Structures are given as structure tokens and as C-alpha cells.
Amino acid sequence: MKGQGEIDALDREIIKLLQEDGRKPYTEMAQRLGVSEGTVRSRVNRMVEEGIIEIVVHANPGRVGLHTQAIIGLTTQLGMTEEVAQQLIPFKEVRFIAVSSGAYDLIIQVYVENNERLLEFVHQKLARIPGIVRADVSIELKVYKDTFDFV
Template sequence: MSKIDEMDYTILSFLQEDGKKSYTEIAKELNVSEGTVRTRINRMLKDNVFEFIIHMNPNKIGLNVQVIIGISTKLGYQESIARELNRFSEVRFVGAFSGQHDLIMQAYFKNNDDLVHFVNKELAKIEGIISADVNIELKQYKDSFSYITK
């Protein structure tokens, strides 16, 4: 992987601000050629520095219940449980953490009934789960994928 330099960070900053900004517009603001911007973006995409995604508002598409679930696992089961959780379309994030829970996941559901079904029917089937600490989001104050500060 190539090293990220100041121009790369600036390009990422422009894309972070407006993912639809054209390479030509970015090039003009940086006083470089459009080809330079295109080459750098393609290199960063190839090196998995970032990816273009659509970040949706879950509430606007009918996913009204967001949860964070802390899962305690039996020793030796963490990896297999994480793989199982990855199969569910409702699950947006799964990570291994130090602390009280072995795995923490984030998921979205249409309603509380779907959440209850997921916990009592789907999670209950996964071998190695000791407990699941379900935390429902009451109010969101920030939701960002922004990692670059100006």
C-alpha cells in the first residue's frame, strides 16, 4: 500500500464533504490535473483506504429500532458466533472488544416485534452465546463516518 500524503487527505476531505463532487472540481480546487485526482482516488480505492457507499437514514427506510447488543460467548466460540451474526441482513456491525462483552453488534429492525424475534429465535439458535445485553437507541445525537478533521 502506498503512503497517504497531504494531497490524498485533501482529496478525501473533499469527497467526505460531498461524495458526488467531480474529479474536475476537486482538481480545480487543488490546482492539479483531473488525471492526478483520478489516479490518486483509484489508488486509494485499490488500497482499500476508502470506499464509496450510500449512507442511508434508517428511519427514512422503515428501520425504526436501532440496537447495540453486547454478547458474552463461551471460550473458543467468538469467531464462529461473529461469522453467524454476519449472515443477518439486520446486522450492520460486529466487532470483538475487550471489556464486559466479547462481541458487540449493531443492528436495525422495523419494529420491536422484529427485534424480539431476532433475539429469542435467531440469537437463541447460535451455539456458544452465554448472554445478550440488548440496548435500544432512544435518541441519536451523532451518526458519522467522518474520520478526517480539517
């Protein structure tokens, strides 16, 4: 018997189908997997409730006017990493925040309209956050892969 937060082979197959097309009808998934629609529905609902999956829309940044994407490595004052990360969360420009074991304390990904907005973000928003010692900004020049289908 599976415990909470665990998945089995059927759950994995359901996830794969949703990653192909998040709008795929449960009836179609059930038919492909050889189970009932109710089974698919209950499995999806359970995985959502347990935080195993999220059903979200992944917009193409360039198509919605966010033409400049950057990865920013942040160095923080010793002991301030958590506080800095918490202050970054509300910024709509920030898509991703992670603590890093490499050269930076935090890695963030930022999506903005253009280079001018990136400059404003760095100099007007990041610069005002106590605890940031350094920001190393790298603009993404070309994206070869941007996916969430890793199951």
C-alpha cells in the same frame, strides 16, 4: 515515496472532500486542490484498490423504514467468539460487528423495522447461534451523531 496502503496530505484532502459529498465531481475536487482531474481520479482509484477507502451510500435508517436501532453486547463461550462473529455476518439486520475488550466479547449494531422485529431477531436468530451465552440489548433512543468523516 509512498508505500502501498499509505496516504499523504493530498490523499487526506481528497478523502475529506468525498466525505463532504461522495458525488463531488473530480473536476471540482481538482480545482479546489490545485491539481489535475487525472491526479484526483488516479488517487481515488488507487485508494479504492488498496482498501484505504470505500465508496458507499449511507442511508438514513429511519427514512428507509428501520426505526429501531440497537447496540447488543454479546458474551460468548470461551474460544467461540470468532465462530459467533462469522455466523452474524450474513444477517442483514446486523450493521456492525466488533470484538471488544470490555464487558462483552462482541458488540453488534442492529437495524430493524420496529421493536417486534428486534425481539424476533434476538429470540429467533441470536438464540440459535451456538456459543452465545448472553445478549445485552440496548435500544438507541436518540442518535446525536452518526458519521463516517473521521479523517
